[in-house]
Amino acid sequence: MVTQSGKPVPDAARRSEKSRRAIYEAALALVAEAGYPKTTIEGIAARAGVGKQTIYRxxxxxxxxxxxxxxxxxxxxxxxxxxxPYAIPDTGDLAADLKAVLRATVDELLDPRFEAPSRALAAEGLVNEQLAREFVAKLLEPQLQLYVDRLRSAQDAGDVRADVDPRIALELFVSPLAQRWLQHTGPISYEYTDTVVDYALHGLAPRS
Amino acid sequence: MVTQSGKPVPDAARRSEKSRRAIYEAALALVAEAGYPKTTIEGIAARAGVGKQTIYRxxxxxxxxxxxxxxxxxxxxxxxxxxxPYAIPDTGDLAADLKAVLRATVDELLDPRFEAPSRALAAEGLVNEQLAREFVAKLLEPQLQLYVDRLRSAQDAGDVRADVDPRIALELFVSPLAQRWLQHTGPISYEYTDTVVDYALHGLAPRS
Structure with a gap:
């Protein structure tokens, strides 16, 4: 293992990295298996094979x-x-860029490693507003802001109307996928997210 | 209390109706307070003041x-x-009709009687796919089909493009509100749902 500067990583750093990764994996596995309320720092430490104090540090x-x-x-x-990580391409073709990112999101939502812990946390967020707000502020909203940036650049290029609020507009293509995943209201596929992007950009009403 | 035919309701039917309502209220209160897994038929019966067999009947x-x-x-x-109940108006003004129904949905989502049990059930549905599918089939999908009907009638009137799939199209204005409510990703208001309807109908791209 080497750092970005090319220097070898000292043993202590390597051990820390290994512990950190074991703690992440234990935390994700426990919340998937037992749910958020029954996941504890003690349980994560035991499963990761580290001391409780390592986590609290x-x-x-x-x-x-x-x-x-x-x-x-x-x-x-x-x-x-x-x-x-965390970048939306800007090839100049807004529809293609949005479709590519949403296809990657489809892959992530259908990835079994991701699904169980994500569902357990989303379930807790539904009834635990404080947790939900923390996850929105630190995880979801920064991801949504990348769509805001991409839509602003599309507004500069004349591909999105100037009077559109990008923070609301992004929900037209992000939220349908989210709701299908959260509530099992329909199947998830590339074809589906591609269609949603086309509808959002061109609207449901006829263009005269 | 009288029936729709105008005849007085016999005492037994009146008692049944009273029990039924007590059972509904007990079930909603328990799932809100204790969550779905800890809600039992026994608990509902005790809180409603009825015998367990009344519920199983x-x-x-x-x-x-x-x-x-x-x-x-x-x-x-x-x-x-x-x-x-369960009708979307058809005044001939699609935008106005959709905005009216979504404003009523905003009221319902913000109604405290509705919020706690809904959140508890949606949380369980996230991790219990069988329950989620039952609720979608019996409760959510019939409501969404009303939007399908309204969009089909708009297609007949030339207000929605003929090549649009109504079952996907409705998600452009239904899912953003759902995601904000489910994940606390943003505030919910009439102004917000009105904006989402306008964006969905007219699209984000400029109309040339």
Whole structure:
């Protein structure tokens, strides 16, 4: 293992990295198996094979551990899909760019490693507003802001109307996929998200 | 109390109606307070002041009780809002009709009687696919089909493009509100749902 600067990583750092990763995996596995309320710092420590104090040294609460474990999981999924983490491409073709990102999101939502812990946390967020707001602020909203940036650039290019609020507009193509996943209201596929993007950009009413 | 035919209701029917309502209220209160997994037929019966057998005579499972309790709650909310239950108006003005129904949905989502049990059930549905599918089939999908009908009539009138799939199209204005409510990703208001309807009908791209 080498750092970005090319220097070898000292043993202590390597051990820390290994512990950090074991803690993430234990936290995600436990919340998937037992649910959020029954997941504890003690349980995460036991499963990760580290002392409780190791966790408390790095994180203030189990919500913090899970938040970082999710950020890490999302970054891994994005890297596996060949994407730069947390970037929406800007090729000049807005429809194509949005479709590519939503297809990657479909892959992530259908990935079994992602699904069980995500569902357990979303379920807790439904009845625990404080947790939900923390996850929105630290995880969801930063991702949504990337769509805001891409839509603003599309407004500059004349591809999106100037009077459209990008923060609301993005929900027309992001929320349908989210609701199908959250509530099992319909199947999820590339064809589906492609269609949603086309409808959102061109509207349901005829163009005269 | 009289029946629709105008005849007085016999005492036994009146007692049954009173029990049924007590069971609905107990079921909704328990799932809101304790969550779905800890809600039992025994608990509902005790809180409603009826025998367990009364519940088993009418319903096969706690999921069935909750499903009917929710249908009843939605009908009451629609009646309180002066709507015919489960109908989307067709005044010939598609935007106005959709905005009216979504404003009523905003009221329902913000109604405290509705919010706690709905959240508890949606949370369970996230991790319990069988329950989710039952609720979608019996409760959510019939409501969404009303939008399908309204969009088909708009297609006949030339207000929605003929090549649009109504079952997907409705998600452009239904899902953003659903996601904000489910994930606390943003505030809910009439102004918000009105904006979403306008964006969905006219699209984000400029009309040339």
């Amino acid at each position: 790095w994180w203030g609460s189990k919500a913090d551990v899970l938040l970082e474990a999710f950020l890490d999981l999302s970054e891994q999924a994005a890297e596996a899909a060949g994407q730069v | 009418w319903w096969g499972s706690k999921a069935d009780v909750l499903l009917e309790a929710f249908l009843d709650l939605s009908e009451q909310a629609a009646e309180a809002a002066g709507q015919v």
